Amino acid sequence: MKSFFDRFEEYVLVGGLAVLVFLVFLQVVMRYFFQTSLTWSEEIARFLFLWLVWLGAAYAAKRQAHLKIEAFIQKLSSKSRKNIDILALLIWIAFSAFLAWKGGELTMILFRRNQLSPVLEIRMAWAYAAVPVGAGLMFLRLLVQLRRTLREKTSRASAEVSK
């Protein structure tokens, strides 16, 4: 079940990218061969891209693919390295919670105002929701990572004691 959930995320992202490629290509084909320019394809592609970015950012958190500077923390002893790692993780967690909260606030405002997108007249809230949803998922991923880091720390500490 868990592995299905894990794969599910990958399928959604890969499928989304495939649709994005299709839309952009379709737009060229329609204009070049059929002399009609699509306007809706560009709008959907843009919103899809936003979802790909923020869901992708959460996925990258899970895969630990985010770019960070490691030159300094590498020089620390493994014990203080652990503490610094936890501090960095806590800052990251706080920020993703903040972004999910403020993004959610904005999405709700747009939802209530019923603001619509220019071409397709989709509720803009659906597009803006990419930010709070992505940040929220990132928050959850990071909590799991924090728990793992803390557990590693205590197990290592107790291993040292028992020695």
Add this chain to the structure above:
Amino acid sequence: MSGMVVLLVFGLIAFTMTIGVPIGIAVGVSTAVTMYLTSNTPLVFISQNAFTALDSFPLLAVPLFILSGNLMSYGGISRRLVRLADSMVGFVTGGLAMVTVMACMFFSAISGSSVATVSGIGSFMIPEMRKKKYDAGFAAALTAAAGSLGVIIPPSISFVVYGVMTGVSIGELFIAGIIPGLLLGFAMMAVAYIVSKKNDYPKGETYPSMKDFIASLKDSFAAIMVPVIILGGIYGGIFTPTEAAGVAVVYSLFVGWFVYKELSGEKLFSAFLETVLVNGAVTFMIGLSMAFARFLTIAGVPRFITTSILEFTQNGAITLLLVNIIFLAVGCFIDNLSAAIILVPILLPVVTSFGVDPLHFGVISTVALAIGFITPPYGPNLFVASSISGVSIEKITRKVWFFCVVLIGVLLLITYIPVLSTGLVHFVYR
């Protein structure tokens, strides 16, 4: 006031980055905290920019160019490009080294990323060079250095991001990168030649024959067409850079699947998955750093920095030197896109006040930050070259400094001779 904002925001960024908070997050946190403490802008500002800065059609070219490069690597293009390069320069002293640089130049014209170039070409060429008794550190360092061309020779993800941030035409940036890219490539070939001569590295075994050249050209023809389609399509006004990237994806899929028959469902999935992963790790930063840049502008920071520099020097040449030093220093620690996203909005107003063309500055910043790919401690190309060759980072670093010096030399040429970047653009467009 501005001075305090500068101190606070950059202090926070430096602190959070140093302890290992991801770069984009570090920028976001620092902006949020500084904004909260020094202004009464509502914090929703940040989440709003996290959306609006990314709601841009040109930016879609980023994942699409990453994807087309991945498809090319998986689809058997690299080997063919190496063969083509071999038939052209393999006979020279240090032939394999020449072939490596040349193949990286070809690959750069297909892929928009440096790391992809290093792994695409390096996984063939580093083992080949070691077989012929080239120094392992040199072989890996050469590939790492030549790989940095990936973001300079168009198409280039760096140029897409720079264009989106500054409003400079992405098509013009692509053209502006051509001559600097070639210059850097030839400079690296010169280094390869000198080192090979000194160490008596062998020439290629076969002399070039027209027959060989034509055979390999035929074999790699489908791959060589990619830059023709991309650049030709953009300049011919047939499509925008984003659409060109979309066409490049479909084309490389077609070539890999039907012409070279080296793609499979599984490889396709990996190519897509790698793309969403890299896109997720990199692109969201643009949203957060746009909040950062806009907040700094509201707080008057670019003006503050410009006046501070003006107090220090009124000389445009010295300012450009200073800016290059900042790029090179920052490039030692963070990757090129993050660095550009943070620094360009601050530094562009500074250099334009000295009359520097934003187009020219796009090339300067991209080349300067591309050198960061091979400067330790954080040099992505060094890591990739090390992991595909098994040579330690230390060993590669000992051989890479010579390339750094030469690349910096070319950077200065590009900085002080604007026509190298803008000349071709004026020729094509105006």
